[in-house]
Every structure is written in C-alpha cells, then in structure tokens.
Amino acid sequence: TQLLEQSPQFLSIQEGENLTVYCNSSSVFSSLQWYRQEPGEGPVLLVTVVTGGEVKKLKRLTFQFGDARKDSSLHITAAQTGDTGLYLCAGAGSIQGAQKLVFGQGTRLTINP
Amino acid sequence: KAGVTQTPRYLIKTRGQQVTLSCSPISGHRSVSWYQQTPGQGLQFLFEYFSETQRNKGNFPGRFSGRQFSNSRSEMNVSTLELGDSALYLCASSLEWPGTDTQYFGPGTRLTVL
Numbered sequence: 001t002q003l004l005e006q007s008p009q010f011l012s013i014q015e016g017e018n019l020t021v022y023c024n025s026s027s028v029f030s031s032l033q034w035y036r037q038e039p040g041e042g043p044v045l046l047v048t049v050v051t052g053g054e055v056k057k058l059k060r061l062t063f064q065f066g067d068a069r070k071d072s073s074l075h076i077t078a079a080q081t082g083d084t085g086l087y088l089c090a091g092a093g094s095i096q097g098a099q100k101l102v103f104g105q106g107t108r109l110t111i112n113p
Numbered sequence: 114k115a116g117v118t119q120t121p122r123y124l125i126k127t128r129g130q131q132v133t134l135s136c137s138p139i140s141g142h143r144s145v146s147w148y149q150q151t152p153g154q155g156l157q158f159l160f161e162y163f164s165e166t167q168r169n170k171g172n173f174p175g176r177f178s179g180r181q182f183s184n185s186r187s188e189m190n191v192s193t194l195e196l197g198d199s200a201l202y203l204c205a206s207s208l209e210w211p212g213t214d215t216q217y218f219g220p221g222t223r224l225t226v227l
Contacts, residue, residue: 033215041218041220041221042117042203042220045215045216045217048214048215092213092214093213098168099169100211100213101146101158101213103148103157105154105156106155
C-alpha cells in the first residue's frame with residue numbers, strides 16, 4: 001500500500017494543453033516536495049510546500065498544498081515538450097515513529113509536439 | 114559545487130552474487146539516503162546514514178546493507194542477488210539529519226541481475 005497515491009500514473013497530451021497531477025494521502029505531512037526525473041538522471045527538486053493551502057508558482061507550473069496538508073496538486077499551463085518527464089511527489093513527516101520522506105509512484109508525463 | 118556522484122553507473126550480475134555500490138555526497142552534506150526505483154514499486158526507501166550511523170531503515174531484507182565513512186561517502190551492499198533486485202539504485206544527500214529537507218539525487222546505478 002502506497003502512503004502517497006499519485007494520479008494519473010501516465011499522461012500523454014499535446015503541446016499547449018493544460019494538465020493537473022494529483023498527490024493524495026490519508027496522512028498529514030509537515031511538508032510536501034515535488035521532483036522531476038528525466039531519463040538517465042536522478043530526481044531534481046522543483047518545489048517544497050510547507051503551509052496548508054500554500055500555492056507556489058514556478059513559471060508555468062503551479063503547486064498547491066491542501067488545507068489539511070494531506071494532498072497536493074501540480075498544474076502545468078500550456079505544456080511544452082521540455083516538460084516531459086517523471087513527476088514525483090514526496091511527503092515529509094513522522095512515519096512509524098521516525099522522520100521520513102516517502103515518495104509517490106510518480107506520474108509519467110509525455111508532451112507531444 | 115560538484116553534485117552527488119554514484120559509481121558504477123551500470124552493473125550486470127548473476128543471481129547469487131553480491132554487489133557494492135558507492136555514493137559520494139555533495140561536499141558538506143552529512144546525510145546520505147539510498148532508494149530503490151523500479152517501474153512497479155516506484156521509489157522505495159532503503160536506509161539513511163548520518164555521522165557514520167544508520168538512522169532510518171526501510172522495509173528491505175537483511176541482504177541489503179550499507180555503511181557511511183567519516184568523509185560522508187556511503188556504500189550499499191546487496192548479497193545473494195535475486196532477479197527482483199534489478200532496479201535503479203539512487204543515492205541522495207542532504208545537509209543534516211533527518212534528510213527530509215531538500216534531497217539532492219545522484220544519477221543512480223542501474224543494476225541488472227540475470
């Protein structure tokens with residue numbers, strides 16, 4: 001059972017379209033991070049959200065942390081081929097008595113020209 | 114500043130063998146975490162080291178072990194390899210422990226078990 005559920009797992013859209021990726025949990029996290037991973041590389045941190053309801057923008061990417069700090073979303077406006085990659089959310093918090101970072105399974109995004 | 118480096122980048126082993134993977138964290142980072150990434154399970158936490166001590170451990174069998182040296186470099190070892198151990202093994206470093214703040218990942222070691 002995944003502590004963090006990401007949806008969709010796969011998404012293929014045309015350049016210029018908008019999309020939203022979701023990251024959901026029944027657990028409360030102290031912070032939530034979003035990473036992007038490209039083939040042959042390790043994940044790279046895009047953003048960290050800490051406060052419930054927080055919204056952060058990174059150019060065409062908008063990240064939101066749920067009010068209850070259990071879920072998050074990533075919205076991309078006018079997707080570009082360079083946005084193609086594996087998007088991972090990761091929740092930080094006390095899990096089984098230890099401070100841990102747990103990852104969702106990822107959303108594999110393909111932007112077609 | 115140099116990023117996290119992992120060696121080797123690719124490995125092919127046969128069942129029953131053992132393997133050692135190496136990770137050099139970003140200079141000044143003292144916490145090193147290891148993850149296993151597979152298409153079916155995603156990114157699974159193996160263990161975290163800080164000050165040469167294992168601080169956290171994931172749900173992996175005892176065949177998976179690791180250590181950290183005084184210069185913060187880390188190694189992980191997998192003994193008696195099984196086909197299911199084929200995966201991308203990622204190392205990540207962070208400044209302090211727990212490493213739940215920004216983690217900087219290396220490119221990974223792709224292990225194939227035949």
